[in-house]
Amino acid sequence: MKDKVYIKLKGLALEEQAADGSIKEEADNIEVINVGRYTKRGGKEYIKFEEVYDGADQKSVSLIKISDDCVEVSRKGAITTCMEFVKNKKTVSCYNTPYGSINISIFTSVLMIERQEDAIHILLEYTMEVNDQQMNTNRVEMEITDERVELYEA
Numbered sequence: 136m137k138d139k140v141y142i143k144l145k146g147l148a149l150e151e152q153a154a155d156g157s158i159k160e161e162a163d164n165i166e167v168i169n170v171g172r173y174t175k176r177g178g179k180e181y182i183k184f185e186e187v188y189d190g191a192d193q194k195s196v197s198l199i200k201i202s203d204d205c206v207e208v209s210r211k212g213a214i215t216t217c218m219e220f221v222k223n224k225k226t227v228s229c230y231n232t233p234y235g236s237i238n239i240s241i242f243t244s245v246l247m248i249e250r251q252e253d254a255i256h257i258l259l260e261y262t263m264e265v266n267d268q269q270m271n272t273n274r275v276e277m278e279i280t281d282e283r284v285e286l287y288e289a
Contacts, residue, residue: 136253137281140173142184142199149260149272168284169197178202180255182279186210199277201248206257220259222246240264245274254280 148163171184182199195212209217215231220243230237245260257277263270278284 136173138172138174140171140182140279140281141284142169142171142182143278143284145276147274149274173279201255201257203248204246206246206248206259220246220261237265253282254278
């Protein structure tokens with residue numbers, strides 16, 4: 136993979152249906168494309184890029200660290216956090232914003248990493264808890280590629 140990469144992220148808030156336990160998509164979807172840098176060292180892959188959040192004056196630097204069984208997403212700037220996604224494991228993190236800090240727990244039920252010569256595809260499904268109360272279940276799809284990408288089609 137080349138040094139310059141495109142990072143396409145799609146985040147969906149999910150809801151479980153009581154009748155059959157299946158998951159449906161809610162209306163709360165987020166899609167973004169960023170340009171970043173890819174490096175590989177020590178058997179791990181790193182993707183670094185900048186983000187600007189609504190209402191924030193400063194940029195946040197984001198780093199996605201990928202190993203065989205773990206994806207770690209850290210941000211520093213307007214929002215500071217380090218979230219670790221390991222399949223069938225609960226991890227704890229602190230989410231710092233300009234308005235205060237929140238302790239969160241993340242239980243990752245799905246972690247799929249597919250590597251190709253010029254792309255990495257990641258699928259995460261996780262449940263987030265704040266103060267020991269389940270908030271929601273989320274699905275995040277990441278596509279990291281050295282080819283220019285477009286937003287997902289509806």
